[in-house]
Amino acid sequence: xxLSSRQSExxxxxxxxxxxxxxxxxxxFSVSPQTIRKDLNDLCxxxxxxxxxxxxxxxxxxxxxxxxxxxxxxxxxxxxxxxAAAALIPDNASLFINIGTTTETVGDAxxxxxxxxxxxxxxxxxxxLRVYPQIEVVIxxxxxxxxxxxxxxxxxxxxxxxxxxxxxxxxxxxxxxxGALLDYDFREVKVAQAIIANARHxxxxxxxxxxxxxxxxxxxxxxxxxxxxxxxxxxxxVRAICREHNVTLMxxx
Numbered sequence: 001x002x003l004s005s006r007q008s009e010x011x012x013x014x015x016x017x018x019x020x021x022x023x024x025x026x027x028x029f030s031v032s033p034q035t036i037r038k039d040l041n042d043l044c045x046x047x048x049x050x051x052x053x054x055x056x057x058x059x060x061x062x063x064x065x066x067x068x069x070x071x072x073x074x075x076x077x078x079x080x081x082x083x084a085a086a087a088l089i090p091d092n093a094s095l096f097i098n099i100g101t102t103t104e105t106v107g108d109a110x111x112x113x114x115x116x117x118x119x120x121x122x123x124x125x126x127x128x129l130r131v132y133p134q135i136e137v138v139i140x141x142x143x144x145x146x147x148x149x150x151x152x153x154x155x156x157x158x159x160x161x162x163x164x165x166x167x168x169x170x171x172x173x174x175x176x177x178x179g180a181l182l183d184y185d186f187r188e189v190k191v192a193q194a195i196i197a198n199a200r201h202x203x204x205x206x207x208x209x210x211x212x213x214x215x216x217x218x219x220x221x222x223x224x225x226x227x228x229x230x231x232x233x234x235x236x237x238v239r240a241i242c243r244e245h246n247v248t249l250m251x252x253x
Contacts, residue, residue, distance in 0.1 A: 003043075014049060019209055022036045023054070081230065096168040100122070107122075123139070157191055167201050170202060173213060173215040175235075180218055181220050227250065
C-alpha cells in the first residue's frame with residue numbers, strides 16, 4: 001500500500017502514543033472525521049493499524065511490546081501518572097515498585113522524597129534510585145529477564161514475602177472490561193501477586209492504552225487495589241467497579 005503523507009504521520013502518532021482517535025486526528029489535520037475514518041479503514045485493511053471504537057491502535061494481538069518501544073509510548077501520560085502516584089507517598093515510607101515503564105516513572109518522581117525504603121524487582125528502578133542517599137534500595141533476587149531487567153521467578157516471590165510495606169506501586173499489561181488485571185509472563189504475575197498481598201495500600205498505575213490490549217495471564221482484579229491512577233479511564237464498567245469497591249480513581253488528563 002502506498003501511504004499518503006497524512007497516513008504515514010497517523011502511523012507515527014499511533015506508534016508514539018499507543019492509539020489514535022478520529023476526532024483528535026480531524027482537528028490535527030484540519031479535515032473531516034469522515035476523511036480520517038477512511039484513512040484509518042485503509043490503514044486497517046493494510047494491517048498497519050487495528051480499529052477500536054473511535055480510533056485505531058498499532059496491531060499487537062497478545063504479543064508483548066519491546067521494552068524500549070513501550071518507554072516511548074504515551075511517555076507524557078506516564079510521566080504525569082508517575083508524579084501523581086509519587087504525590088501519594090509520604091516521606092519515611094516503605095514501598096514496593098514492580099516491573100513496568102509506568103512504574104519506572106513513579107521511581108523517577110520519588111527522588112526528592114526523604115527516608116524511603118524502596119523494594120523492587122525492577123533493575124532499572126534500582127539503578128536509578130541507588131545514587132540518592134535518602135533512599136534505601138533493596139532489590140529482589142531471582143532470574144533477570146534480559147528484555148526489560150525484571151527479576152522474576154520463585155526466588156523473587158520468596159524474597160518479596162519477607163516484607164510488609166506501606167505502599168505498592170504496580171503496573172499491568174492489560175485491563176479487561178470486567179476489571180481483570182492481566183500480564184504476559186506467569187513468572188512476573190507471581191511476583192506481582194506477592195507484592196499486592198504484602199502491601200497496606202496498593203496503587204495501580206496504567207495509561208489508557210492498556211484498555212485496548214489483552215494478555216493471557218491474570219494477576220488479579222482491580223477491586224484488590226486501593227488507588228488507580230491513569231491518564232483517562234475510557235471504560236464505564238471499570239469506573240463502576242472502582243465505585244463499588246471504594247477504589248480511588250485518579251485521572252491525570
